[in-house]
Amino acid sequence: MSTAQQLEGRHESKTRILQAAMNVIRAKGYTATRIEDICEAAGVTKGSFFHHFATKEELAIAAADYWSEVTSAFFAESAYHHATDPLDRLLAYIDLRKAMLRGELAEFTCLAGTMAQEVYATHPAIRDACGESISGHAATLIPDIQAAIEKHGVQDDWSAESLALMTQVAIQGAFVLAKARQNVSVAADSLDHLRRYIELLFRQPQTQHA
Amino acid sequence: MSTAQQLEGRHESKTRILQAAMNVIRAKGYTATRIEDICEAAGVTKGSFFHHFATKEELAIAAADYWSEVTSAFFAESAYHHATDPLDRLLAYIDLRKAMLRGELAEFTCLAGTMAQEVYATHPAIRDACGESISGHAATLIPDIQAAIEKHGVQDDWSAESLALMTQVAIQGAFVLAKARQNVSVAADSLDHLRRYIELLFRQPQTQHA
DNA sequence: GACACCATACCAACCGGTAGGTATTATTCA
DNA sequence: TGAATAATACCTACCGGTTGGTATGGTGTC
Numbered sequence: 200m201s202t203a204q205q206l207e208g209r210h211e212s213k214t215r216i217l218q219a220a221m222n223v224i225r226a227k228g229y230t231a232t233r234i235e236d237i238c239e240a241a242g243v244t245k246g247s248f249f250h251h252f253a254t255k256e257e258l259a260i261a262a263a264d265y266w267s268e269v270t271s272a273f274f275a276e277s278a279y280h281h282a283t284d285p286l287d288r289l290l291a292y293i294d295l296r297k298a299m300l301r302g303e304l305a306e307f308t309c310l311a312g313t314m315a316q317e318v319y320a321t322h323p324a325i326r327d328a329c330g331e332s333i334s335g336h337a338a339t340l341i342p343d344i345q346a347a348i349e350k351h352g353v354q355d356d357w358s359a360e361s362l363a364l365m366t367q368v369a370i371q372g373a374f375v376l377a378k379a380r381q382n383v384s385v386a387a388d389s390l391d392h393l394r395r396y397i398e399l400l401f402r403q404p405q406t407q408h409a
Numbered sequence: 410m411s412t413a414q415q416l417e418g419r420h421e422s423k424t425r426i427l428q429a430a431m432n433v434i435r436a437k438g439y440t441a442t443r444i445e446d447i448c449e450a451a452g453v454t455k456g457s458f459f460h461h462f463a464t465k466e467e468l469a470i471a472a473a474d475y476w477s478e479v480t481s482a483f484f485a486e487s488a489y490h491h492a493t494d495p496l497d498r499l500l501a502y503i504d505l506r507k508a509m510l511r512g513e514l515a516e517f518t519c520l521a522g523t524m525a526q527e528v529y530a531t532h533p534a535i536r537d538a539c540g541e542s543i544s545g546h547a548a549t550l551i552p553d554i555q556a557a558i559e560k561h562g563v564q565d566d567w568s569a570e571s572l573a574l575m576t577q578v579a580i581q582g583a584f585v586l587a588k589a590r591q592n593v594s595v596a597a598d599s600l601d602h603l604r605r606y607i608e609l610l611f612r613q614p615q616t617q618h619a
Numbered sequence: 620g621a622c623a624c625c626a627t628a629c630c631a632a633c634c635g636g637t638a639g640g641t642a643t644t645a646t647t648c649a
Numbered sequence: 650t651g652a653a654t655a656a657t658a659c660c661t662a663c664c665g666g667t668t669g670g671t672a673t674g675g676t677g678t679c
Contacts, residue, residue, distance in 0.1 A: 212658080228527040230440035233634065245636090246660045255635065305530060315589035316526050317438040320515060330589040357605070361598040364586060368599040372582025376574060379525035379540040388571040389578040395567070396606040422624080443668065455670090456626050465669065 213251045215241040220262040221269075226305035229259055229314050229325070256322055259314060263328035266310040267335060274339065285346035286401050290394060292340065296370055297390040300383050308378070309333075312371040333371075337363040351401045362397075369393040423461045425451040430472040431479075436515035439469055439524050439535070466532055469524060473538035476520045477545060484549065495556035496611050500604060502550065506580055507600040510593050518588070519543075522581045543581075547573040561611045572607075579603040 219241035224232050234255055238248050252258040279291035299307050315329035337360075344359040373386035429451035434442050444465055448458050462468040489501035509517050525539035547570075554569040583596035 226530045228438070228440060228531070230438060231527075231531060234636090235634075244660055247658070249636070250658060250660095253636095311589065312585050313526060316523060316585050317441075319588035319591070320436045321438070321441060326589065326591065330591065333586065333589050355605075357598070357602065361595075362602065364595050365599050365602040368582035368586050368595070368602075369578060370582065371585040372578035372580065375522050375526050375581040375585065376543065376578050378529035379521065379536065379543050381529070381536065381540065385571075385574050385578070388567070389575050392567065392572065392575040392578075392606070395565075396602070396609070399606070399609040444670085445668080454626055457624070459670070460624060463670095 212241070212243050212247055216243060216248060216251060216258070217262055217265040220258055221266060221310055222305065224259070224262065225308055225310050225313055229317050229322075234258075256325060259318075259322070259325045260328045263311055263314065263325065263332055267328075267332040270332070270336060271339070274336070285343040285350060286397075288343045289340065289347060289397060292343075293366065293390055293394045293397070297387055297394075300377075300386050300390075304374075304378055304383070308374045309371065312374060316375075333367055334364075337367045340366060347401055353401055355400075362400075366393060420461075422451070422453050422457055426453060426458060426461060426468070427472055427475040430468055431476060431520055432515065434469070434472065435518055435520050435523055439527050439532075444468075466535060469528075469532070469535045470538045473521055473524065473535065473542055477538075477542040480542070480546060481549070484546070495553040495560060496607075498553045499550065499557060499607060502553075503576065503600055503604045503607070507597055507604075510587075510596050510600075514584075514588055514593070518584045519581060522584060526585075543577055544574075547577045550576060557611055563611055565610075572610075576603060 216237060219237045220232075223236050223240050227236070234248055235245060237258070238245050248258075252261065274292075277295060279288055279295050282288045282291055301307065311329035311332035315326050315333070319326045340363040341359045344362050347353075348359060369389055369392075373389040376389070377383050377386040426447060429447045430442075433446050433450050437446070444458060445455060447468070448455055458468075462471065484502075487505060489498055489505050492498045492501055511517065521539035521542040525536050525543070529536045550573040551569045554572050557563075558569060579599055579602075583599040586599070587593050587596040
């Protein structure tokens, strides 16, 4: 048996639990999700669950970390990095986020944002794992934004980091309104606004180009 | 006894329950909030609670409606309507939202957004009440945006409604990131970005003024 | 005396977590 | 090599605190 298979085989049910947690919690929220809901979705027993995770909170933290891994792997291998111009890469990221708005809400919305909003005051450890997930993802955009600032000679009182965070604010807010209104189009429209903002920031005529 | 006093007196404990629900749910989330938590915060007994509300879900809907009343009254009497220019009124609204980012997170974040994100798939009636609250508030911005579009002669492929919703997307997303990062400054920065976007939209030189 | 309003005592279901066992695989060492 | 030992990965049955909701009774007011 190879090491890869060993790892896969050894933790197969643990991974299934994490995937199930990811899906069920996004649909029902953290508190309303019962451990047995997750076991049922994962096809494992409660005994198996508590073999891998000591408490429900520990699962939530592991799920947030798993979410970070899954999403960073997904975005790392996506094609939006291919453009030569950094601004084009940033805009392609937003296009990708817009293209991802398909299927059920629970399938494309963000586990970290959902859990953080629910438990920020009651479960600091979960909140921190979620905050790290969102902040870490935002940080992947900073180099492109910084390069775009330099290439386009934009000088203003906002930082590359704050614009990276603004993209996540727009995405998270779009999810909230899509859920509240039970309608995805508001999310798509908001990403259009975000894209327009970034184009205006970098292409406004009054800024001198390098 | 006047009608106003009658209403106040008759439903004093009911109002206290609604206010307590507003505060406790924003801090702990809907599911994790126990009815007795609300009773304790409101200084009433469980018997009183179930005299006024048949179920926990009914309370949540009433709380969302109460939230709509409280917030619309607050914004209706605020000073940002006073500017003569519609764009200035819109910008003053955003300045007000930024100025409101003070104190504890649970004190200034949005009950409707918090609850909607948590129960959108499990409690449709609560979700609809929350959606109505957010959409209704957004709608109050549409006349000023429409007037600004006409006054400034801006013509583009976005509607006044979609920009009104984008303001709420930015606000809700700012709350999510502030909670996740346990840091309000990201919310303030995001409202700065939103303000800058709106200024760029209406003041970009290529659009001809009326 | 009817009704709104509120208090206390209580219940039954739910659910996170535990107890205690078995099957399987890895490791040790004579 | 292979038996002994140990660790991993589960499984079933169950416990006990929590919690939404109820039953019932009391009190002031029109």
